[in-house]
Amino acid sequence: MFRHADHFIHSHLHDTGDRELKRLYTSTSLYTLGLSLVSVFIPIYLYSLGFSISAIAFFYVVHYAFRLVAVFPIAKLVERLGVKHIMAASYLLTFLKVVLLITLPDIGWPLWFIAVVEGLDHSTYFLPYHIGVSKLKKRKAAGKQLSVIYQWNNLAGALGPILGGVIAQFFGVVYALIITAGVIVVSIIPLTRSPEPLREPQNMKLSRFPWKSIKGDIGNQIGSSVNQLGTQGIWTMFLGIYVFTQGNAYLGLGILSSVSFIFAIVIARYFGRLVDRGKGRPLLRVSALAQSAANLGRVFIASPPVAYVFNLIAEPIKIGSSLPCSHGAMARGDELSKNRILYMTVMEAINYVPKTLLWLGVFIIASLGHDKFGLQFVFLAGIPAAWLILSERFKSLNPTRQRAG
Template identity: 25%
Template sequence: MESVRSEADAQQEPSSSSGGMRQVLALALSLSILQIGFGIIMPIFPFYIVELGVGATELGILAASFAIARIVLAGPLGRLSDRVGRKPVLIFALVGFAAANVIYAFANTILVMIAARMLEGAVSAGFFPAANAYVSDVTTVENRGKAMGYLSMGSNVGFVVGPTVGGIMAQFLGFRLPFIIAAGATLFTLLLILVLIHEPDRHDATREMDTKPAPSLREVFGCNRKAYSVLGFAMFTTMFSIGILEVAFMIDAVVRLGITPIEIGAFFGIMGVTMIFGSVIFGSISDRAGRTPLIVIGSFIGTIAMFMFALASSFFDLALAGLVLGIGFSMRGPSIQALIADLTHPRSYGVVMGAYGAVSNSAYVVGPLLGGYLYDQQGTSVVSLILGAWVATAGGVAAWVGLPMSTKPVCETIESESSGENGSQASD
């Protein structure tokens, strides 16, 4: 397998040069515009739910419907991006995003909103794994953490500009117009993808996808079963905590703390600024110091942030907790994505990213549903947030115990050691 990876790395080398990094930056720019559209509507959902006369449980169902659609389609669309290419899947997904936002704008019942949310989840199941796989296609182990950091930075720009603009618009223009603007931002992203992004020149084996099936997940995960499993658990704990926060705490912030749409937008903006700079800084650090230490530390910082949210009593407390959470996310997120890519043969990036998308979305089903239910039962988000804190801690402990500290792909490390042992035995 080492020789196969060596051939793949050799053929990837041209794409992994400055030209490959330019493609990553173009994709990051496109993703930032898309996430601005997402960000515009983020401060609106809690108020929209209150306007429709439903509670936290319904908001949890709305969030979970997005994740359920992604679970069903993440694997098939990830495999599709391996077969037909990354760019066609990205384009298809963007058309769906625009349609979902138009439906949101005219929704007058929770059922219509759930339908739009499921459509959004379905197409996002293709977009984000394909984007991550694209970065893996055009980078090497040496610069992949930095590239994933750029992609995260592009995504996080949307969480600075989008929620701030969306909060202001919701405050003064109502809750529906921002969805139309989000649809427009999505169509602009589609134009950028069409013009700036080129299908990567992948390994020869990937050019035979239409006649040669991709390896099964069992084959892909067989070499690094323990590391893949721990990464899946770490990703699950991250998304579970996010789901708790976005449903239980956001409703609590509106009802108990009296937070306005502008303040919710500012909260996401503060967290986004932190993640913009943190993703690039910590992504580069992970290339030098290793992925695992940052995953572990980021998980424990996330635990601290969840307790801070539980104790928050003002907007200042909310903003400070968001700052801490942003640091934790920017350490953990790019490092997890880069380590997954390190462990995976280029020909299987799409299906692997799709599988991990299913894992994270499973957590985003459980977290919002449980968070919404507990909030409606308790009348507060404190219990949910403490639960989220302990789950984040479990993810950090699992990463500490179960992930490799080496920055090299585990398969290469194992095979290099095996080759060394065989060589020494032969010399003996």
């Protein structure tokens, strides 16, 4: 399985860069496929087991708070051991989390314990992943390479939800979780096919970090974090509980997610070219303003047909506001090459703060008896947060100038 995926990606990406980056594509695409089988259903799965919205919100408060605490120690491990070793560890932790979810109805694990394991598996995946892409990409084709990542992850993500939705709807979530565990194990294999290539001397002291050079990045990251939560985790939870209410939440969410992912593949390719042509900032500005309006629109979605149409409209808006930011952040890693790991770590830590606080807000509001508004509160928070995305000062998004003569 992984050999076919590896060969296909290598042949398709013959002009996008280093062999190690292609192996990273292969591994993360398989990982995304496995995780997407169940990731959009986990809050609904917990809800179906009898956990309240406030309990699920507290689960995610613990999840993000633990990621915030763990991210700097993990960064030191990445600097010492390398990207691929830590990513491989994250896959094993994901496997453990899946086992805990499978056995949750029978053993009754404390929800906070599963949240800690999930927080640790996410921290050991996303931080080294971002560092690896930042290190391995080519500067002149960064937009194209990032769009390829979006495309392959979206392709994997498109297959996962519909397959997972069918399995969960007709056979049970546990069976989808079992398949996820198997795919996660397979996704480790591409990482083991070559030695660790990404270790480099790094400054890991915050006192020596060039804070002045990332002032705009901080506001941008906060705005992106709020919008990411509102357009992904909270959104699917809201749809599964309050929109797909006819007993088909798993199948409905699976179809919706897969259709959105397929649409995103085409959009990501086009937007990647725009970014490489120096049009990333205009794309970001238009998308961020549209994202603000879309966040308000989410509050009023009440039926599956409207949700399908809305998602098709909102998907390019989401990519248009996230892909240029990813391009800018990866390029900033090149600009701060001696502080690359620390920069990515600081950005990850900033990403976790608003998500922790927002889930805490959901927990408090739901605990007061306003479950639905607790989720809608995050959409409303995304309205001003989308404007905050525009505080970026990424040099890589500056228009390219034609040389004289």
